[in-house]
Amino acid sequence: MCGIVGTLNLTKDHPIEVPNLKRMLATIRHRGPDEFGIYTDAHVGLGNARLSIIDLSTGSQPIANEDETLWIVFNGEIFNYVELRPELEARGHRFRTTSDTEVIVHLYEDFGPDCLRHLNGQFAIAIWDKRRRELFLARDRLGIRPLYYTVTDGSLIFGSEIKALLATGRVRAEIDPTSLDQVFTFWSTLTPRTIFREIFEVPPGHYALAHDGQLTVRRYWGLSFPTAGEEDSRSEGEIAAELRELLIDAARIRLRADVPVGAYLSGGLDSSTITALIRNYTSNYLQTFSIAFSDPNFDERKYQERMADFLHTDHRRVECTHADVGHVFPDVIWHTETPILRTSPAPMFLLSQLVRENDIKVVLTGEGADEFLGGYNIFKEAKVRRFWARQPESKLRPALLRRLYPYVPQLSAGGGSYLEAFFRRGLTDITDPAYSHQIRWRNTARLKRLFSAEQRAAVTAPDPVAEFTATLDGDFARWSRLAQAQYIEISIFMSEYLLSSQGDRMLAAHSVEGRFPFLDHRLVEFCSRIPPYLKLRGLNEKYILKKSVSDLLPADVCQRAKRPYRAPIHHSFFPPKGVLPYVDELLSPAAVAAAGYFDPQAVARLVKKCRRGRLVSESDDMALAGVLSTQLVHRLFVEEFSVPTGDDLHPLKLCTG
Incomplete structure (x- = not known):
């Protein structure tokens, strides 16, 4: 986990200023608080905020190739860098570090954009080619790591989070009505849109090339399935065995780190599977972390404790109350940078805080199993x-x-x-x-x-x-x-909400990196070929996964029907005693009218119903979360966005070309 930023002169010669890059980095320092680095020349500025996980001593960024004609800043991890390095050395490349970042720059030197096909990882990459005056931006296949950009006044400006773009003072936050309409349909915008006008994301599985004043976005990988009836025809046992082998290796390479690695343990099948694989196939000491709820309608602690005891992990738990959700919600929206229709990211924010308090920088989680193995x-x-x-x-x-x-x-x-x-x-x-x-x-x-x-x-x-x-x-x-x-489900909900608002953003808020074995692209491509009847057998979800790992888990955990992860909404914002001042202020008729997105009278009726707390439907809860989070986005980014100076970034590596 890191953060990257940058600016490129496309058609106009704006000064490339270190103070500007420092301001951009300062807004995302939570993504990488360990050290900072900047590269500048007459055409481009690149910045990196680093969370040190691999090669702690020499892996600082930016990093160049041998003759310093290519410069890279990088957010993420390349899990097969160990295997790629000797291949590159055999081709004559010389390495200065043992980092995965340097592997990428040498791969790019040999293969250009096709280097992405060699990578097993989660990443957002920026590489500047000095000779060609060409900037390469790329994002991993499934959009695990974010990457945003805009083109304004002859410049391309990019960053791991939108707030980095706003920090330049050259980009204005303006909520796009069409994007808001999409959020209130899909729970997210459709790629490449974001909630803000003229700010875009590099879509998952795509790269962008900026050259000779033009920006071109191209796809290098796309999710695909076989024609119905032409899926994998092997036996159930053979498919289950290969699924297990792929899972073991996906988990194994995601344990590569020079810092301790933990795991989330929700008590469900997916996180229990990952934790069991770590315990059974590695010698790693393992800390596990989970969320409990004071409200029994949401609580799953008995299953979490069951698995922690079964696997003998060093387990920690954070208990989340209604009040906790309401208290941290503004911080949550600061990090999501978009409206949300659920409060589910809030407990995840508290969970990553617990992880960081226990000096863990990396956690493995179970995201992806439901999407690719038919769990929802x-x-x-x-x-x-x-x-x-x-x-x-x-x-x-x-x-x-x-x-x-x-x-x-x-x-x-x-x-x-x-x-x-x-x-x-x-x-x-x-x-x-x-x-x-x-x-x-x-x-x-x-x-x-x-x-x-x-x-x-x-x-x-x-x-x-x-x-x-x-x-x-x-x-x-x-x-x-x-x-x-x-x-x-994968294209919209997983990539644009689950891995973003509920995933990367809540982890990065407390400088924690999430790793997702089920999202290994080898596993994803294998699962796409599994016949539907082995994913959803009658109404038994993830049938083939259960068969594959049944000997690793207690039967009651393995066969338990999935229960959706949810968090309280209206009770969190309208407590039985007292008030949350920001809620009353932002949902007041005056504030709603001033922002302009909602009908003040309709919102007043919703607030009255939720405040009473009787017969509040799921739809009412979604409406409340959506309206309040939109009002927060407007307040935090449109009305009151403030830019830190970045003067306290330390240690800071400065490179020039």
Whole structure:
């Protein structure tokens, strides 16, 4: 985990100033507080805020090749750097460090952008080619590490977080109405958009080349699935065995570090699998970390303790209360840099704080298993609804949905009848390419009733779903129904929310690096070829994973039905005693009207309902989180963004060319 920043003169000769780069780095110093580095010449400035994990003594950045014609700043880890280095040495390259960063610059020297195909890792990369006057920016295949950019007044400005761009004083934060409309449909913007006008992300699996005044963005990797019926035809046992071998190696290489490595342990199948692999196949001493909730509706501590005892890990736990969520929410939004419709990142913020307090810089987690192995209820819902659509008047078929949501009667009046009415919407639209997700998107989009007339009128693409489905290529229609649903979930929710707002940003807030064995690209490509019936066997999710690791885990953990990770919302912002001043201020009619995104009267009705705390629905909770987080984004980035000087960055390495 690090942070990178930079600026390049595309068509105008602006001064490349060290103080400007220092200000950019100062805004993201939480990503890498250990040391800082800057490279400048007449055309470009590069900066790095380093979290020292590999090659602690000589791995400081920026790093150059042998003749200093290529300079790199890098955020992330290349897990196969150990294997790549001797290959490069055999080709004549000379190394000054033992870092993974230097491996990248030599690979680029030989292969150019094709070097990315050699990398197994999570990364955001910037390489300046002095001879060609060309800047190369790249992001890992799945978007684990962020990378943002904008082009303004003849300059390309980039950084690991948007606040670094704003720190230049040349980029203004302005919430894009169309992007906000997307957030209130998908929970995130569609790549390459961000919430801010004219600020973009390098999409996952893409690189950008800036040369001769032009910026070109190209794809080097894309998620794909076989044609339905042409998946891996080997036996169940053979597939399970290869899955296990790939998982073992993915976990093994993600333990490479010159600092202690810990693991998150939620008590579910995915994190338990990763922890069990570490304990069974390595000699690593292991600290594990988990979140507990004071509210029993969200608490899973008994399963966490079960696994910690079973695997004999040194376990730590943070207990999260309603008040904790409300207290840290402004900090959470400072780091997400985008509105969110859930409070789930807040406990993750507290968890990474606990990790750092225990002097751990790196944790392995279980993200990716649900997406690539069919673990989410949304996949089951689509399967049941297609079955139900064959007999729309059946009373027995929709009853299967109740098995997925045993807690719904506690959340919504009506229980089973509520579920049936909810999932009946669009039931027979089975030819819709986004059938699996349409019902969720439509439900979320109902929150737009809170938008102001001005916000509605300013949206330039009023059908975000059509905008997304238009990007689906011809192969999509040939995939299995489960593969189609997985692709949508991975492309939007995982890359744009789970790995960002709930992942990288909450880890980086406390200078912690997350590593994700299930997102090893070898494993991802293997899982894409697994037949759907081995992922979702009836309504038994992640069937092949359970078969693959059943001997490593207690049966009750291995076979336990997945329960979604959730966090409290309205109780967190409207406590039974006292008030949260920032909530009352930002949701006041005056503040809502001044920001201009929402109808003050509609928000006032929502606030009144949530304050009473009776019959508050899931939709109300989403609306509250969405409105409050949007108001916070407006306050923190549009109205009151302040820029640190960066004069206290230490130690600071300065390089010139």
